[in-house]
Amino acid sequence: MTVTTHSLPMILAEVEVVRVQRLSPTFVRVELGSPALADFGVDGHLYDQRIKLVFPGESGRVPSFEGADESWYTSWLDIPAEERGHMRTYTVRDVVGEGTDTRLVVDLVLHLDDGATGPGSRWAAAARPGDRLVVVAPRRGEFFGGIEFVPGGAQRLLLVADETAVPAVAAILEQLPAGARGTAFLEVPVTEDVLDLDAPVGMEVVWLPRDGAPLGEQLHAAVVAHLGAPPDRPEVADDEIDPNVWETPTFSSSGEGIDDADTPHGDLYAWIAGESGVVTGLRRHLVRDLGIDRGQVAFMGYWRRGVAMRS
Numbered sequence: 001m002t003v004t005t006h007s008l009p010m011i012l013a014e015v016e017v018v019r020v021q022r023l024s025p026t027f028v029r030v031e032l033g034s035p036a037l038a039d040f041g042v043d044g045h046l047y048d049q050r051i052k053l054v055f056p057g058e059s060g061r062v063p064s065f066e067g068a069d070e071s072w073y074t075s076w077l078d079i080p081a082e083e084r085g086h087m088r089t090y091t092v093r094d095v096v097g098e099g100t101d102t103r104l105v106v107d108l109v110l111h112l113d114d115g116a117t118g119p120g121s122r123w124a125a126a127a128r129p130g131d132r133l134v135v136v137a138p139r140r141g142e143f144f145g146g147i148e149f150v151p152g153g154a155q156r157l158l159l160v161a162d163e164t165a166v167p168a169v170a171a172i173l174e175q176l177p178a179g180a181r182g183t184a185f186l187e188v189p190v191t192e193d194v195l196d197l198d199a200p201v202g203m204e205v206v207w208l209p210r211d212g213a214p215l216g217e218q219l220h221a222a223v224v225a226h227l228g229a230p231p232d233r234p235e236v237a238d239d240e241i242d243p244n245v246w247e248t249p250t251f252s253s254s255g256e257g258i259d260d261a262d263t264p265h266g267d268l269y270a271w272i273a274g275e276s277g278v279v280t281g282l283r284r285h286l287v288r289d290l291g292i293d294r295g296q297v298a299f300m301g302y303w304r305r306g307v308a309m310r311s
């Protein structure tokens, strides 16, 4: 049964998997359909638009949001864990079809690196057409938020991602104006995860397959070399890493302010997302060693090694 709740300013609907495609060892692409998605939309480009997916819990049943009102989230948290399912954050990689045949395309990462897995990765590994889950997504004409890519008038772009943020960078690259200039550094688990992406000619795309190297090592080195910083990777102790690190020009998870100082990279806008420890290390290097103002950079922890990203 498709459940949609028009009293809410967002889409909160049960959707069905209509297509599954294994893009590579790490990426599984799913197309999610529901007549409720006819109302999907944002004002402008989607870029890195985030959505929530609610995967079925241990009972195997999809939680019902029938009759949900603005207290839907707290009401959902009141449901017993095995019935409630698991909410996780993903990116709209693409939108295909239209009207009641609108489908959201989502690329989900399978966690192969260190054997750690979670409900999202597990669900993706077994996804089949006909599977059902719940999506929380923007409704056309209503404010939803969740787009962090805001380059303003920057002349030079720097996009930095591990595999969990490759879908976002891929979508951003496709939607950039033809004259955009800059570099995207994309670290993925293995060489076979290198995907064909559409990008403006002025955007260099550099893939960095780990192929067994430590998480973030190549990404960090490539980014700091690109910016001309000293190569040493700053030590970041575990207890200094906020699993939900989120430092953008408009929001700071650590409560920092923005100063408008001129910096040596004043024409740059950088968008950096991935594992929170890697993102924190890059942040230290860029902000401390290069003096880049945080008003020019979005640093976003998309996941944290060893931590389940409960919503």
Ligand SMILES: Cc1cc2nc3c(=O)[nH]c(=O)nc-3n(C[C@H](O)[C@H](O)[C@H](O)COP(=O)(O)OP(=O)(O)OC[C@H]3O[C@@H](n4cnc5c(N)ncnc54)[C@H](O)[C@@H]3O)c2cc1C
Residues within 6 Å of the ligand: 050, 086, 088, 089, 090, 091, 092, 106, 107, 108, 109, 110, 111, 112, 113, 114, 116, 117, 118, 119, 120, 121, 122, 163, 164, 165, 167, 168, 301, 302, 303, 304, 305, 306, 307, 308, 309, 310
């Ligand atoms: C704004 C935003 C957009 C995102 N977009 C996407 C997207 O489009 N596609 C996507 O796949 N992910 C995306 N993510 C990341 C995703 O939400 C997390 O990876 C999430 O932890 C996955 O949930 P899970 O249930 O699989 O694992 P969890 O239950 O959260 O974690 C269980 C275990 O798995 C480990 N783990 C989590 N992620 C990974 C990983 N990638 N590799 C290795 N181990 C891991 C954790 O460290 C933990 O030990 C996004 C996150 C944010 C904040």
